[in-house]
Amino acid sequence: MNIKNNINNFFQTLPPHCKLIAVSKTQPVEKIEEAYQAGQRRFGENKVQELVPKYEALPKDIEWHMIGHLQSNKVKYIAPFVHWIHGVDSEKLLTEINKQALKAGRTISCLLQIHIAKEETKFGFSREEALAFIGSNTLPESKNVNVKGLMGMATFTENAEQVRNEFRSLKNLFNEIKTLSLPANVQMEQLSMGMSGDYQIAIDEGSTMIRVGSAIFGERHKP
Ligand SMILES: *Cc1c(COP(=O)(O)O)cnc(C)c1O
Numbered sequence: 091m092n093i094k095n096n097i098n099n100f101f102q103t104l105p106p107h108c109k110l111i112a113v114s115k116t117q118p119v120e121k122i123e124e125a126y127q128a129g130q131r132r133f134g135e136n137k138v139q140e141l142v143p144k145y146e147a148l149p150k151d152i153e154w155h156m157i158g159h160l161q162s163n164k165v166k167y168i169a170p171f172v173h174w175i176h177g178v179d180s181e182k183l184l185t186e187i188n189k190q191a192l193k194a195g196r197t198i199s200c201l202l203q204i205h206i207a208k209e210e211t212k213f214g215f216s217r218e219e220a221l222a223f224i225g226s227n228t229l230p231e232s233k234n235v236n237v238k239g240l241m242g243m244a245t246f247t248e249n250a251e252q253v254r255n256e257f258r259s260l261k262n263l264f265n266e267i268k269t270l271s272l273p274a275n276v277q278m279e280q281l282s283m284g285m286s287g288d289y290q291i292a293i294d295e296g297s298t299m300i301r302v303g304s305a306i307f308g309e310r311h312k313p
Contacts, residue, residue, distance in 0.1 A: 091308035093121060097128035100302070108293055111155050111282075113303030115140060116310040119147050125306065126152070134176075134301050138164040145171050157241075157282075157301055159213050162186040170194045176241040176282050176301070179203045179213045181228050184235060191234035198234065201241040201282050204263060206256040208245045217263055230273035239280035239298070240264050244288055253288050257295035264296075 100110045113134040114122045122133060122144065131151060135141040136158025145154055145168075155174040162183050169190035178184050178200045191198045202223070205214035215223060220240075223229070229237060242260040244253040260283055268278040284292025286305035293300065304310060 091306075093124040093306060094128040096306045097125050097130050100306070101129065104300075105293060107298055109299045111157065111299055111301045112306050113157065113285075113301050114144070114307065115158075115303065117307050119144060121307055122148060134303075138167050141172070142167050155301075165190045166193075169196065169198065172198060174199045174201070174238075176201045176299075177203045177213060178237075179215060181223060181226070184228065184232060188232035188235045196234065197236055199236050199238045201239050201280060202237060204240050204242045204260055206242040206244060206260050208247075208252075212243050214242065217259075220263065221267070224267060224270065224272065224276060229276055233275060235275060237276040239278055239282065240267075241282035241299075243285070244283070244292075246287075250288075250291060254291050254295060257283050257288075257292050257297070261296045 104110060109132060111132050111134040112125050112130050115136050126149060132153045132155060134155040134157040141154060141156060153173045154171060155176060156168060156172050157176045159177055160175060160183060165186045175187060175198060187198055187200060202220055203214035204220055205212055205216055240260060244256040247253065261281060264278050264281050280298045281296055282299040282301060283297045284300035286302050289300040289302055
């Protein structure tokens with residue numbers, strides 16, 4: 091894999107409203123540095139114990155995205171530096187992010203994860219749960235959190251039409267939420283959807299953040 095070429099290809103072909111999150115989980119620091127030298131500044135990790143040492147070792151102008159399932163008891167380790175948390179899937183987690191962001195004197199951008207796939211294993215709010223959560227008092231009281239949009243993962247399948255329909259359902263929910271009267275710290279601006287196998291479909295369906303790992307770095311190293 092030529093990481094620099096891969097990054098440059100994305101830079102040349104991505105529509106201007108869509109950001110590339112380079113998913114560097116399981117990749118060594120040297121590989122991240124290669125992507126950094128090609129100009130990439132947004133990186134995504136899914137494990138706190140991997141994210142913290144990488145943050146410490148790498149340049150401080152990197153924008154770190156926590157993309158995986160996050161346990162509330164681990165938020166405190168990343169709250170001092172993380173920019174985006176994509177997988178907010180419960181009130182408990184959001185409340186803890188707010189608490190730790192306040193302690194760190196920061197505001198953290200969050201995306202609500204919506205369950206759009208057929209697989210049971212993927213995390214996230216249902217449409218109804220998300221609407222109820224957005225209407226609750228939790229968000230306006232969580233002043234150190236900015237909810238900037240939604241995140242979703244499509245079913246792992248060869249069926250492109252199914253993937254497209256799932257992304258479309260996420261975009262529809264995003265548009266629906268936009269029409270509501272929202273707390274000051276909730277804006278529907280970002281739609282995080284699309285990975286190495288399905289980012290093209292996600293871009294067609296309105297993604298503003300694609301999370302791409304293996305198409306940049308090659309196969310993942312065993313954790
Ligand atoms: C690993 C991961 C990705 C990237 O997967 P690739 O198929 O390697 O591009 C994207 N999003 C999440 C949440 C991930 O855990």
